[in-house]
Amino acid sequence: MNSSQLKIGNRTFTTRLIVGTGKYASFEEARDAIAASGAEMITLAVRRIELDKAKDSILNFLDPKTYCFLPNTAGCYTVNEAIMTCQLAREAGLGNMVKVEVIGDKKTLFPDNEATLEASKILVKDGFQVLPYCTDDVVLCKKLEEVGCSAVMPLAAPIGSGLGVCNPFTLKLILEAVQVPVIVDAGVGTASDACRAMELGIDGLLMNTAIAGAQDPIKMACAMKAAVECGRQAFEAGRIPKKLYASASSPLDGLIDI
Amino acid sequence: MVLRINGEEKNIYSSINLAELLLELEIVLPHCAVALNQEVVPSSKLKQTKIHDGDDVEIVHAVGGGL
Numbered sequence: 001m002n003s004s005q006l007k008i009g010n011r012t013f014t015t016r017l018i019v020g021t022g023k024y025a026s027f028e029e030a031r032d033a034i035a036a037s038g039a040e041m042i043t044l045a046v047r048r049i050e051l052d053k054a055k056d057s058i059l060n061f062l063d064p065k066t067y068c069f070l071p072n073t074a075g076c077y078t079v080n081e082a083i084m085t086c087q088l089a090r091e092a093g094l095g096n097m098v099k100v101e102v103i104g105d106k107k108t109l110f111p112d113n114e115a116t117l118e119a120s121k122i123l124v125k126d127g128f129q130v131l132p133y134c135t136d137d138v139v140l141c142k143k144l145e146e147v148g149c150s151a152v153m154p155l156a157a158p159i160g161s162g163l164g165v166c167n168p169f170t171l172k173l174i175l176e177a178v179q180v181p182v183i184v185d186a187g188v189g190t191a192s193d194a195c196r197a198m199e200l201g202i203d204g205l206l207m208n209t210a211i212a213g214a215q216d217p218i219k220m221a222c223a224m225k226a227a228v229e230c231g232r233q234a235f236e237a238g239r240i241p242k243k244l245y246a247s248a249s250s251p252l253d254g255l256i257d258i
Numbered sequence: 259m260v261l262r263i264n265g266e267e268k269n270i271y272s273s274i275n276l277a278e279l280l281l282e283l284e285i286v287l288p289h290c291a292v293a294l295n296q297e298v299v300p301s302s303k304l305k306q307t308k309i310h311d312g313d314d315v316e317i318v319h320a321v322g323g324g325l
Contacts, residue, residue, distance in 0.1 A: 020324020030322055045323025048264040048316065049290060051283060058322045059289055074323050087298040088318050092291035101325065133325060159325050186325050208324025 004236065006204050008181050009097055009129035009150035011068055013040045016198065017228040018070065018183065020208025021058055024217065031061040033211055036221035041068040043099055043206065045075070046089050070131065072099040073119075077112070082119040086128055097129040099153065099185075099206075109159040113140050117147065124148035133185050136170040138177045145178045152178055153206065156197060157187025160209040164193035171200050191220075191227035198231025199239070259311035270309070277305040279315070290319040 006013040019039040024030035034042060042062065071089035073082040079102060086098045100119050104112030111133055117140070120130045129150040134140055136154035144152050154174055157163035164187065165171065175182050181203035188194050188207045197205055205228055214220035261270050263283070273279040276292050276299060292299045293316040299307050309315070 021322040022324045024322060027322075043324055044320040046291075046318050047321045047323075049285060049319050051264060051266070051268075051285075051317075057289070057319060059320055069320070071320065072323055072325060074325055084293065084296075084298060088291040088293060088316075089320075090291075091298055091301045092289040092318065092320060093301070094289060094320055099325070206325065212324070 004232075006181065008041075008131070008183075008204075011041075011097065013068075013204075015040055015225070015228070016204040016232055017194075017225060018043065018204055018206040019211060019221070020206070021062065022208055023212035027056070027058050027061040029217060030058060030212075033217040033221040034062065034067075036218045036225070037211060038225045039067075041070050043070045043072050043208070044089075044094060046071055046073075046085050046092070046094075068097070069094045070097055070099050071095070072133075073101045075103070076101060077103055079115050079119045079122070082115075083122055083126075086123055087126075090128070096127060097131065097150070098123065099131045099133060101133040111135060111155075113137065117143055120144055120149050121147040131183065136167055136174060138170065138173045141174045141178050141182075145180050149180060151181040151183050151203070153183045153185035155186040156184045156193070159186040160213075161187055162189025162193075162210060162213075163187055164189055165197050165200070168196070168200055171197075171202060175201055188224075191223040194224050194227040195231035195234075198228050199234050201235045259309070261309060261311075261313050261315050263315045264317060274308060275305055276307045276309060276315075279309055280304070280317070283317075285317065290317060292317050 015038050018041045019037045020043045071094040073085040076082040102112045102115040120132045123130050131151045133153045141152040156165040183204040184202050185206040188210045211221045273282045
């Protein structure tokens with residue numbers, strides 16, 4: 001049985017795993033791992049063309065008919081940089097759905113939430129469907145929803161840290177507080193992290209390093225695909241409550257009497 | 259004329275607009291975009307956007323990236 005669909009803005013997805021396209025050893029490895037992940041939405045960065053180097057592009061390996069592109073503003077530290085990056089991505093034909101990141105600290109790569117909110121507000125008005133990367137803060141997520149973001153993307157842990165979901169309670173609170181999809185973005189390390197995150201009821205999960213940095217990225221992509229599906233199904237199935245004492249699952253009547 | 263392209267000074271010999279500049283630089287990549295003097299230029303207006311000596315040009319494209 002398949003789990004339900006994910007709707008973000010005007011797009012519908014049958015998978016809840018969104019993957020990045022960075023950190024792979026080659027374009028071929030990226031192509032194969034992304035295909036193995038089953039992801040329909042993939043993130044891309046926007047960077048200067050290197051004028052005198054070999055001119056190949058990762059987009060020669062990723063068919064726009066197969067994937068919905070989600071250009072990001074990774075590496076941006078100011079509102080203006082983020083806005084200009086999104087506008088360039090749109091002119092480059094990468095679509096109008098963007099992952100807005102305004103980084104506030106080099107060491108932790110934690111977002112500058114104030115600047116993220118400001119950039120999101122301006123980009124929504126400019127016709128973008130905005131998916132902002134943010135800290136797992138209920139009030140901030142509500143504000144991002146209010147300014148018209150199509151989803152919120154709270155982190156599970158710092159980008160690339162592989163620590164897994166550090167605070168499941170705040171993610172649960174965010175799920176209660178907003179109507180837009182909650183996509184957990186950053187921090188997943190392995191399949192059990194992905195599964196546990198999905199079991200919370202989040203709408204989707206975005207990862208890059210956990211797959212690209214694994215010793216066998218294609219195998220890890222398969223594991224992540226299964227874990228996300230598995231966690232979502234368990235959430236939809238509704239788990240039993242946790243109890244302190246035992247509760248037998250065999251009948252107590254009809255026991256032999258010796 | 260001399261333009262500053264992606265942070266480097268470059269001699270440009272024959273182009274008078276951005277569309278010609280991309281051809282002169284032999285940029286044939288899919289999905290690239292241009293900013294001229296810190297303003298994003300719509301892809302439909304590359305041909306009508308003239309370039310001048312000393313202009314600052316940024317030419318970008320999509321690369322692998324996550325977050």
